[in-house]
Amino acid sequence: MHLPLALLVALQTPAATPKSGRQPDSTLLRVIAIADLHGALAPRSWPWSNGRAVGGVAALKVWVDGLARECGCPSIRLDAGDEMQGTAISNFSYGRASIEALNAIGLDAAAIGNHEFDWSVDTLRARMKDAHYPFVSANITDSTGTARPEWAEPWTLVQRNGVKVAVIGLTTTSTPTTTAPRNVSGLAFGDGAIAIKRELRRARGAADFVVVLAHEGAICDSGACHGAILAVARGLDSASVDLIVAGHTHRVVSTAVNGIPVVEAGSSGGAVGVVDFVRAGSRGREVRVRIDTPYVDRVTPDPALTALVARFQRAVDSVTSRPVGVLRYALRREGGEYGLGRLLADAYRNIARADVGLVNNGGIRTELPAGVVTYGDLFAVTPFQNRLVRVAVPGQVLRDALEHALAGDRPDAHVSGLEVWYDPRRPAGRRVQKVKLQDGRDLDAGATYTLAVADFVADGGSGFAMLKPWPRTDTGLVDLDALIDYLHVLHQPVDAPAEPRLHAAGRAP
Ligand SMILES: [Zn+2]
The missing domain is CATH 3.90.780.10 (5'-Nucleotidase, C-terminal domain)
Known part of the structure; x- marks a missing residue:
């Protein structure tokens, strides 16, 4: 996998030349997105990172804080799900270590990923109680497809400096075959676009921006993209949905469907998606997308999170x-x-x-x-x-x-x-x-x-x-x-x- 360092995509940009004396651009909202942390609390180097360490929650927090500060605009922090499953340090605490770290990073909302169910619904609900942010999913119902379990909130409203953002969650329809079936017996994971549309009127009415936060993703190879989230996007339109933050495929994705930007920030803290909604002078609204690689050597990792990771690490060290x-x-x-x-x-x-x-x-x-x-x-x-x-x-x-x-x-x-x-x-x-x-x-x-x-x-x-x-x-x-x-x-x-x-x-x- 190659991570584009600064993948800059301007959507909805008319070709008009800027007039002289135009107003300066102002960013209305910045969305900072991660996906599929999978318990990667410590940094790691990747086949593509040339030996440099990337991510880890202590660096990630500083990186995300920096992105929020740099913008000087209202910003929100989202995670597309699959937070907890995947490392000894996270799994030995049934995900508690990951939730504590993401609390410190200051998430505003997370999608419910398929691997959130790996230790049963009861464990997930306990972790939801530990989290300072809501987990959202609009397409989880009982197996008859009607009633929603009370712990699965379809969407949440995030308010930041007077800007209101409705965040509608989504969980991959593949969940019954990508976690042990006993963990999701009695549950159904319905069509994403239908589930979102069910919530759209209320969400749109309550908010300035509507973001779909999906644990469902895409794969792009040499410009061509495919994947379940793109099918969901094709069932939606940019008048009602401003952005889709995707996950689950562990890929870096920046594309657009029906005028809706679709952004996915890799996995395991290897990437951070940055989406700016900008009022660009007389040219109207632009959406600017960029994917950052959070190299550890570019920041001073957060001491409190370094200590938190060390504490959980000590608990597993004798084994790991x-x-x-x-x-x-x-x-x-x-x-x-x-x-x-x-x-x-x-x-x-x-x-x-x-x-x-x-x-x-x-x-x-x-x-x-x-x-x-x-x-x-x-x-x-x-x-x-x-x-x-x-x-x-x-x-x-x-x-x-x-x-x-x-x-x-x-x-x-x-x-x-x-x-x-x-x-x-x-x-x-x-x-x-x-x-x-x-x-x-x-x-x-x-x-x-x-x-x-x-x-x-x-x-x-x-x-x-x-x-x-x-x-x-x-x-x-x-x-x-x-x-x-x-x-x-x-x-x-x-x-x-x-x-x-x-x-x-x-x-x-
Ligand atoms: Zn997943």
Whole structure:
């Protein structure tokens, strides 16, 4: 991922030349946005940051405060959701550490993300009580699609220096397959545009600006953008919605649909979205969008937040600093298939003593450095504490699972114990051409195989619904412990398996 340093987009700008003696621009409102913090309370360096540390809540607070001050205008602070899940320091406190940090950063509102449900609705409600800001979502209802749970406020009104901003929340419709289903049983996550329109009249009537704060996002590649939030935006118009702050895809996005700017600020404190609504002299209103990279070396991190992170860090240190193994090379997540994914799939298969291992790519949350890796490093890769289960499935169901994993633009899972030859040019669902097991035999549609997966996947998560009906046994381990156990048995330093297992026809190996 590349972060544009200062991505400047002026929308609704007429081509007229400014008249002499025009009034100076004045910023009516600045919206400062983050997304998908995922418990990243400490700074981190990224493959794109050239070794420089980015984010961390102590730097983020100073960065955000600076943006508010620099503007000298009314400003609000929004977060597009998925705040808590993802690091030992946050997860060991069931998200409390993240909420305390975001309280200090001074959020005005947050969207409810899918991973906010990871520790049950009751835990989420406890964290909502800890938060000094409201969590909003307009599309959560009971499963009949009518009544709203009382904890899911659709929108909130933020008032700043006489400017009123209605912030309407949204939660990804994929939530039932992107958190464990038991966490959201009895809930439905309805169409975003319909849900927003339900609230628009009242929100618009109460406010000068309407911002949709969505835990639903987009992906832009070489100028072309796609993603669920753009479909939502197409159902809205710029007369009623001034801005969409997006999230969930962990991408940096700045685009516009139907005249509505759509901005997404990456993840894990790696980016900050800055949206200015400007009265530009005689030219009328402009919207100026920019995405900042909050480099730590550009600010003096906030001492109180540094202390807060250190306090929570100490509580987990004895566990997280424990060395688990040594990696010969850094393990990145690049391309459709990579060593880290194969290593995880091997760990599941070996530790569960199964025929086949499978790991959904959405479950591989970060990369690993070369050298000594600690429990904390590995925790960040698989933070969900899913149970590792063994599912007994017919060969045909295993094949269906592989078809599902290969249905998109790039593979969505890593496998162990088999190799797959497939043709990505064929229609989804009919791509798998050959499956060979490790003993050299072809997959037998009628035979029964044991498949090692996280219970999240066995429950139909990430779209693996075909696995749900089949009998399973619990290995007694969570996925992370399987990885740790497996690293312990490998020769050190560990080389992740290098040979591809998913062979695409018509593509260079
Ligand atoms: Zn999400």
